[in-house]
Amino acid sequence: MKLAIIGGGPSAFYVASRILSLFPYKTSRSSLKIHMFDRLWAPHGLVRYGVAPDHPEVKNCTHKFDQAADDPRFSFYGNVNVGGSQQLLPHAVQLPLSSVFNNYTHVLFATGCTLPTLHPTLPPSQYCIPALSLVHWYTQHPSRPPPPPLEKLSHVSLIGNGNVSLDIARILLTSVSVLQKYDIPKPVLELLSRSQVKHVSIFGRRGPLEAAFTMKELREMMNLSEASMVPIEPALLDPAQGTTISRQQSRILQLLKKGSKNTPGTTSKSWSLDFFRSPTNLSPPTTDSSLARLTLAHTMVDSTHTRAIPIGESTTISTSMVITSLGFHAEPASPFYDPALGHLRSLSGRVVLSSGVALKNVYASGWAATGAKGVLASTLLNAYAVADTILSDWVSLDSPNPVSVSSEQTTVDNNITGTVLSSTPDSEHPPPEVLDGINSGSVVEYKDWKMIDAEEVKRGEVLGKERERIEWPEARTFLASKETPEQ
16 A cells, blocks of 8 residues: 555544554565655644644644654645645645546545635625634744734624634633744734734624533633633523533533623723624724724524524624634545535545545544534544544455546546546655656655754754744755755
């Protein structure tokens, strides 16, 4: 088996780790190779570019990823864009999907859900941005989204009350003196220090029982040192008679009733959880105001389907900026993408055509297969299950019958039309496009990443923080300076 893994995030590494651990090197060194490709130059996906910087403990999983990368049967190739991605990075090496299929016996799509779900009535504008843009700003994502104008913002409205919303609210309301020890780039800290944000409203279309945030995230908001929560109307925190609630829901209600550590009105910053509100319109500022106007419909929960339905009333508030945090979906240009699902079609880890026929030796894991849901623990369980499926198909030779990808031309990238996986690949090397990229210094291997990783940590130590991130142009120059004549 020569397995190509497309994507370099947690799911990708967990699959690779599982396969490598179940087949010890001494028994499979000549029959197993795993090559991982990521369109970003640095590995680890959401762990590097999605996890809140003040949650460093979540990043401990990278030690396990390092162990997998140390295996001689594993190779990582960063800065390689596979197929027809909508999110092209100008410095990435382009690798047609057909080259992958021609060079590997097995392919795993672990590409995640990389696009934000947009609100149908709030299109992106200078007054409305998706949460992903803000997250990518403070994690220094290679796509380099523009920084938000925090010096001009006093009130921020977050649409959606999941953990990403609470992460953003916490970053905006936490003192830079607290944040500066974490993995936050220096330019980000400098802008946060000039922020004029005084209040963050977090809107949810349903009630507290349906809130998407976790207890941990909520408790962190309650304990903010320089902000307090606007009290929630008590009636909203009392479940209707006969309602069955879980232990988690009960704990959340108790915490919401208790309120924030700081007494409301005693802090310079504040935040609110506004339930049963759904945005319907956003009007730009008028000539006599610097604030936009956000209109929100009042809603209730349909007890039969637990959906939010409008009750015929609305409220309009003034706000500096709206940030929509409504989840994520995969790229529509991805092979085997199902628009109804928002991610790739798969069954038990195997990629399937719209007809329901499984492709031989083509798999999907993580959010690429399940959609954007779950935490790292659920990602690990899914990845291990997919790895077991891959190994079962390989060892038992009991995988589905081969299907030419060209049989579903309407849903498949044109680069792959008419191809099937190779049965006799070059066992050692990646495709020629990647070899050329290695020779030109455009492709990052894992040994290169570890040098950059060490340099980032070293620079962070000088500043008294976790690390100071390096962007790609400087990273490439740094790697070139480390090359020796022997290399």
